[in-house]
Amino acid sequence: MKFILFLAALIIIFLLAYIVSNNKREIKLKPIIIMLVLQLLLSFLLLNTEFGLVIIRGISTLFDHLLSYAAEGINFVFGGIANEGAGPFFLNVLLPIVFISVLIGIAQYIKVLPIIIRYLGLVLSKINGLGKLESYNAVASAVFGQSEVFISVKKQLPYIPEHRLYTLCTSAMSTVSASILGAYMTMIEPKYVITALVLNLFGGFIIANIINPYTVSPEEDIIEVQEGGKQTFFEMLGEYILDGFKVAIIVAAMLIGFVALIGMINQVFASIFGISFQVALGYVFAPLAFVIGVPASEVVKAGTIMATKLLSNEFVAMIDLGKISTSLSNRTVGIISVFLVSFANFSSIGIIAGAVKGLNEKQGNVVARFGIKLLYGATLVSLLTAAVTGIML
Template sequence: MNYLLAIVGLLVVFLLAYAASSSKKQIRYQSIFIMLVLQFLLAFVLINTEIGEFFIGGFAAIFSILISFAMEGIGFVFGGLAKGEQVAFFFSVLMPIVFISALIGILQYTKILPFVIKYIGIVLSKVNGMGKLESYNAVASAILGQSEVFISVKKQIGLLPEHRLYTLCASAMSTVSMSIVGAYMKMIEPKCVVVALVLNLFGGFIIASIINPYEVTAQEDSLEVEVETKQSFFEMLGEYIMDGFRVAVIVGAMLIGFVALIGMVNGIFASVFGITFQQMLGFVFAPLAFVMGIPMQETVGAGSIMATKLVANEFVAMLDLGKSTELSARTVSIVSVFLVSFANFSSVGIIAGAVKALQEKQGDIVARFGLKLIYGASLVSLLSATVSGFFF
């Protein structure tokens, strides 16, 4: 029954993407099929094999060690405060972002990351049928983040037509930056985080190939990566540390605001309609949860968490998932995969602002297709969760 539902879920995802396609005749079905097969193979290896268990265990262990190093700095600055239960989330989940951001800066400065990202992107471009720029951008987004990635290709931003710009922005919204992966692993199962990271990379190309199909000519298929070399090492390090701190504080501020607002709206709905706002959204998203392979009796609870991610952000949704007691282990795993992406309304403003800072006209274009970005990125999450449901 689970397999049958998952197959129906795949059909639903592809039909929803096909309905929004800007050029159905240009869809390259062969590339889509190859990437879908790769998704299934990678999901099987990661979830159901000893090799996948070893890889995920190693990945999680690395982040666990890095977070332990981060806690040394946090403990030095905040002392006993960092051990208090009431502030545990801020210090144990958000503050390590500062240290991870510093490490990313060092890898960027030494040109290790640009080299790795560029050549992984080139290999991916052979598989997905898209340009080198799109492939580079997808890999870079998964490491640098949805704002920083555009700086690395700023020379080409102003020259891109709307359809290629959409693909770049959709990739940035469908992935998550490596600086906050450690934070996710503190909130949900590390296996689900790794599975989502891998599946979303290919899922972003699959959905973009349906919603926004096009061909890149040989003349257009160029890649110019901007690497900052003017700064000294310590200037760079200070900048990345402050960037990480800003991300941590911004996420914390958004959590305060969104959790409080959702609590207020839930209270209003409960007093007026006898049902909370999140429960109402749960009924709206329940059909999608069902086709993802989630049992009927758990679809409303799962749908509520999925909707929370869309209207607030993934951190708020992960907090709600952690508090949930009525969901089975399999459902928690599938929903966890769905949550690992930047597909929410606030991301549209972040991405549009990042592009506008580099090229004002292009930033306005991004803002105009904001809803389409959320639609496509949400389908990527839905696809990844559905594929993972075959193996959890």
Template structure:
């Protein structure tokens, strides 16, 4: 039965992708096939072997440990009331640790650990898939650095990219999540699904881009390099990352206040007018998609509601809702929706992506604005593909 739903999920993704494809004759089925097989191998090792399961447990435990270390700084500044067993101050316990994680990312970037990982992982991915040197590099780097910072690493290349290549890197940016966010995500959804989704989303974005926006790859003159490095004093770089992390936490907090309040308003308004909440209503709209992904029938409306919530608001709002209702969902439904939520595919991210590109090149920013809805569709299909593959093992 799991294999059947893998086929239905794939049929959904590839069918929609083929219908909206800009050039069906250029779809490179061989490269897409290689990436899909790689996804199956990664997911099998991570979710179906003792070594992979133990590795995921170790990674999750490590991020939990990092959250405890971050609690030291938060506790010192905010007086100790936030860091308590069973504490529920979301901003302090979930968002503020982003500052610490961002500092660690800055240190690893400064001492050239991250550039080394990104360079050679991207090189290996390009050798396997043939999707392009720049595209493979960017797909890996965006999963570590996040946006909008990741666009600065290819700021010299962005003005030179054609519309097709620009679509691919923007789709990667929307389908991935930054390393600084992982620990916060793990406070709301099972850590193993967060880690697996990070790996799979890198490949899902390239697969969907290869269908929706196919083109012949070009040989780059040189592999792009991360712009931040040892040319700046260490403490200046560290301070920049810390402030950036704080700004990110504040921004996410502000968006959550606005979006959660908006959803609450819509729910109460819809209940008063038609007797059903807004989230339940959109849950019915997305329920068929959840079913094709393999979600058990009795969970499809709840999962569909979470899928729509993420699309309309952001992943944090949806994860917060999932955290509160996880006990009512089956294991399979929890696995699928958890993996699905680990990406930046939502309406708000379109503004961030287009704004980031426009700040580097006004002309390229206009291109992004032109295909923004198609970009959101592609990033959402990438999340559907990732969720479908994870669900196959439950």
């Protein structure tokens, strides 16, 4: 049954992408098939093999150590604020982002990270049917995040045509930044975080190849990375520490606003219609939850979490998933967990458009114009990742 559902999910997801395609005649099937096979192989490796288990445990252990180191700095500054045995979300989940950001800055400073990103991008460009710049950007997005990544292509940004810009933005919205992986791992199982991170990379290329197919000429296909002015080591540390803290504060502020707003809407909606707004949306998303492999008895609960993520952000949805996870099967928890690991939500349209506009106003306006289509594509990426995961659970 799950194989039939998986085939149905592929047909529906690809059809939804095909309907809004810019150039249906230019869709290249070969790279789509290759990347779908890679998704299946990688998901099987990560979720169902001893080797994959070793990889997941290794990454999980690494982040456990990093979070424990981060806790030393947090406890030094905020020790005594929390009650004995308490674990405030801001202290335990968000503030470790500061330390992870510092490590990324160090890897960037000693030139390890740029080399990894560049050559991974070159390898990906051989199989995804797109350009080197798109491949570089996808890998860089998974490290720097959806807004910061555009700084690395600042020099090229004014000259990137709209069709290529859409693909760059889809990659940015479909992935998540390395600095918040540790935060996710405190909320959902690490194996689902890593699986989603890998699958989303290829999923972004698959959906982009359907919605936005094109061919890049060798003359256009040049990677020029913005290095910026030379900083001293301690200037870099200060910059990345502050950047990490800004991210933590921004996420905290968004959570306060979104959780409060959803609470108010639910209360008003329930008083009028007898059910909460989130549950009502759960019924809308239930068919999608079913087709990606969620058992029929749990589709409304799963659909509610999916809708929450789209309307607010992945943190709010992960919190809600944690509250009801004991009432769901392991299969449903796994499928919905990987669906949540991306930046595909309405607020990300503003974040990406604002980031690009800060670097180039004209291109920022272009991004704002295709913002809904961008979210549409990134959501299909999350559905594809969830469907591929569902066939392996």
